Amino acid sequence: MISDTLLSVSPQQQFNVATIRPIAASEIHGIAFYNNKLYALDNRNGYLLEVDPITHNTKVINSNNWEEFIGATGLAIADNQLWFTSRYSVYYCNLDDPNFNCTLFVRLSDPVNGVAIYKSTVYISSQKAGTISVFNRENAQEITRLYAPGIGVENITIKGEELWVSDTLEQSVYCLDRATGKQKFSLLTPFECPTGISFYHDPNSDQEILYVSYVNHEPYIRDNPNADPNHELLYRIETFIHPLYFRYYPDDHYALSNGYLVEMSYVEELAPLDPIELNNLEWRIALPAETHRQKVRKVEAIGRPFTEIIENGQRVAVFKFDTLTENTRCIFGWKALIEVWGIKYNLSPRDCETVPEMPSEYSDRYLVDNDNLAMDTEIIQRAAAEAVGRETNLLRKIYSIRNYVYDRLSYGIKPHIDTPDIALRRGVGSCGEYVGVLLALFRLNGIACRTVGRYKCPASALVRHLPLKPDYNHVWLEFYIPGIGWLPMESNPDDIYEGGPYPTRFFMGLAWYHAEMSKGVPFERLMIDGVVLNKQQVSIGNLAINHVQFTILEECSP
Template sequence: MSFALPSFSPRQMFGQKTIRPIGAAILSGIAFFKDNLIAIDSPKGFLLQIDPASDNTTILNAHQTKEFTDITGLAIWEDTLWVTRDKSVYACKLGSFGLEHFVTLPYTADGIAIWESTVYVSCQKLGYILIFDRDTRKEITRFYAPGVGVENLAVSEETLWVCDSTEQTVYCLDRATGEVQFSVLTPFESPTGIAIHTDASTGEQTLYLAYASEEPYVRDNPNADPNHELAYRDRTFIHPLHYHYDPQKHYALSNGYLIEMSYVEEISPIEEVYLQQVEWRIALPSDTDRQKVKHVEPIGLPFKEELIDGQRVAVFTFDTLTPGERHMFGWKAVLEVRGIKYRFTPKDVEEVPELSPEFASRYLVDNDELAMDTAIVRRAAEEAIGTETNLLRKMYSIRNYVYDQLSYGIKPHIDTPDRVLERGVGSCGEYVGVLLALCRLNGIACRTVGRYKCPPYAEHQHVPLQPDYNHVWLEFYIPGFGWLPMESNPDDIGNYGPYPTRFFMGLCWYHIEIGKGIPFETLTSKGVRLTKEDISIGELAINHIRFTILGELPPF
């Protein structure tokens, strides 16, 4: 079965293609001037005019590059260019490029946006977006910055758009009050600039984001032996951001991809075994608000499908598994997967109903070696929330407490939360274990979800991609609404915060949800489920996981 994505001609560029300016190193501020993109290459000081259809790139300030070095924010209003550099804001006429001082901040000015006579300037060090009157140069008011990283700005009508490089997020703010309406996860890390393109014929607006980071690559060095070595290079491009906001469901969806995923087990036991009447169950990908299963088929051997707690499971049967017997079997699925970001405030959960007895008996108990009866875990559960009673604030406090206590490290096996807290280092699964224990002791229903992430190389399409590790995160439950996702460790950036909240109630397109609320893989023999003590699946078989990105999903 084939799945076709639409193709577009070079002139159908707006909202469809990735723009890769020739020769650019690090793009920061971007803005549209009619149908052309204007961007600043910060380390070079190049003010670039970019044709979105062809990537053709022209340096506009050929004789003033030094004056434009280290500029981070850029905006255009009518025939005036506005920029931020160091602590100051400057303006100049397009074409002259003689920068005139506008205002100086106490700390570094990051991003800038202009609407009529109002000038918006972001400052990470202050934690605010400052609003100035263009004519008087006086500060009118200021808004709290919604994220923790360096933020760039764009404005349109009644909306102020804020992209945060650390949060991997775009925030939609009310331009008059600064209140966050919703937020959208970006499909790539490190967004460094944001601009709005308005179609002259339809009035339709499209958000564009610049991204800048370093990427590792294998360099061929003929003077070395061996000649291949790891190196890093700049990676910068501009890509449209598509979103769909559903206020009733409290979430916004963003860019996504059509992905083919395969999961295959190869029987290759460390020690030969003899098993009779075997049923080998492997969970299948789930249908969720952000992930749609388009097609599933068997690999190697046929399977029958079961529903367990509403989740699809592939069941492979063997009359016997004998010493020396070898098989490969599994499934292949085609998925539409998008980014999702839920938005709830503490006020939204002030009067949620009580957790049902069924959920309490299932999701508030120690049913997965969580060491919830140990002194160190119980003490951590109390310290994590203090006197907080609001469900959402408790969840946020527990997450930050765990991030303060742990740093990330991979181990060959999963320890219980008491040992992890004593050690202070944990893998993603150990982060999840500690989070589950502390949440459940504080009356918050939660469960382990996940299993794999597609390697996040969206430009590597139609080639096999293999993840280095499996991955788990968790979901917590808000009575009256449902389950919300929360990553285990990626937002723990160290240094005791402030920690980003990009994956607090959010997942990106590369998170693959499989078998929510049920075990990923189980083995039974003669109707009896085998435990790790009986036989470990990891000692019986080798798994093979493969992703293929088939293409980007069209706009909403």
């Protein structure tokens, strides 16, 4: 179990500005705190930057030797020695040496990425080899090798008996046992592409704060007076360093990371397209759910009042209309103040070797074809058998089905959702079609699962108090492990490479920007006298225009 000193602390107790943006830095790969200073490696310019973590004052300390650091990635400082990785080699030099005369420590057969020092041992990560090698610091002899936990470029740091690993593709940080490499838990980072990792000891609070560096490409509009039209869409590199707040709950097998207080609103604008008259209509819209990673502080009505009911354990807002015709115009919906966190469950196949029996009511609800899943078609039944083969472990079955679907589907958006048999035959699917195929294959293999969603806040965690509008709605799923509970799994975002390997960042994990609602119940539906109106009778899309908006208010600690 992680010690209390490593648990997250309130952002209000942090530096004046938590996000550190070293001036003139282009791409930060590798960071290290030493003697209350932050050292950052800008591998594009070759700058070794010394940054005051409170004032953010920045200076280049290798002014005459910057060329040697171009392309370098990993960074570590111990006993006044600076260590870094460059291509296939690991070097070290004296931090006080103004000329930064570097000495070769070891050259390996595979490119190396990260380096960490602990007393007489040196840890070196390599994405190409898929390992973290451990060397004797005195004679550069290899002692052992540990398996790297992710598939991306990994940077590393040491904290006591723990080895901490950041992974660019996994959007994750892993906490490993330093001696054995066994994973204790993992965390989702609030931003994509983490490139460096280090702990800072805050002398004011006596806390250990985990900092992570990031490199991203952000789109922006450039005003080019020499072009016609003069506005151009371009991309630029964004790099910064931000605290990773977290808390691990070992008894419940999950860890929470950076969260945000978000105001979300969902509003329907009545504007019927066709002549219609509906009397005694109930318009039901699901409200945000209470989960391990999402807390609802407040909900209030917009436009018209609603009554609240509980349906299958979920909160649902009910708007009532005595008469609704094509001439009715109004807006109605809800606004919610919610706390959302990143969550990552940490389970291994060994944890699922023997599981209790599934509750009988789950079989009736979550193992049947109750959503046009085409589970009786030959192509789906054949796929369900091929996906698991002879596997018997429940978690490995789930993982195998996910990878099988990723192998056979590519992401694409269409105006409507086809059934799983059509989507699988076509080989292209939206998030809803990914979910449909996954649900069908899971259920045919006796794995209880359900559709969840409904929206993702634009992942702009550093943009505060400005309205943000998602481009699309979104759905993912949850699968049930008896004795443990419902676990999340993204539908398609991890399907980033044709044929894999696929990241597992959102396998049993969700990023902070997911807004959870409608678990096991429809998100939105119309009812008259207790009878649900289907799409053939009346389409919600033909009745109203929905407006969805998020506003990020502040960052929170778990």
